[in-house]
Amino acid sequence: MKVLWAMAALAASSMAPGAALAAASSTTTVTAVRPDSVAQALNNLGYTAEMAKDANGDPLINADIGGWQAALMFYECNDKTHDGCQSLQFVANFTPEKTFSAEDAVKFMRNTRFASVSLDKDQAVTMTWDVVTGKGIDLEVFSNSVDMFRSAMDSLGTAVFK
Structure with a gap:
């Protein structure tokens, strides 16, 4: 499984996460069935998204x-x-x-509804956030999930960086 290490600055981008949502059609459907729809939705929301494949050949x-x-x-x-x-x-x-201890991870998860946090033996912290799309979810619902994930990354970043 390929993952990226977050060492980004805590400064958020100047664009409001949902600002581009108004420009997108309210009938847009985002689905894991069409990975390009996920990447396009992220780009439409003002984020950067690049398609790749994981070690198993699944989309990433x-x-x-x-x-x-x-x-x-x-x-x-x-x-x-x-x-x-x-x-x-x-x-x-x-x-x-x-x-950032196991107790810190448990506290974070209690306060962050959909996040799952784990610690590796080298103290690396991984946060995951699952979204079931099935045949499709509305762009606004997807946008809310992305906004909540971004907020959780901001909170976790504050907890693990000086």
């Missing part, structure tokens, strides 16, 4: 969301053709500059 999006590097992993894809994916997982990895 490398993204810059509010100054943080993240990867969007695709799950429940066809094992042979690597298409027809049903869900996404946003992934952000941090190499902390200050102590």
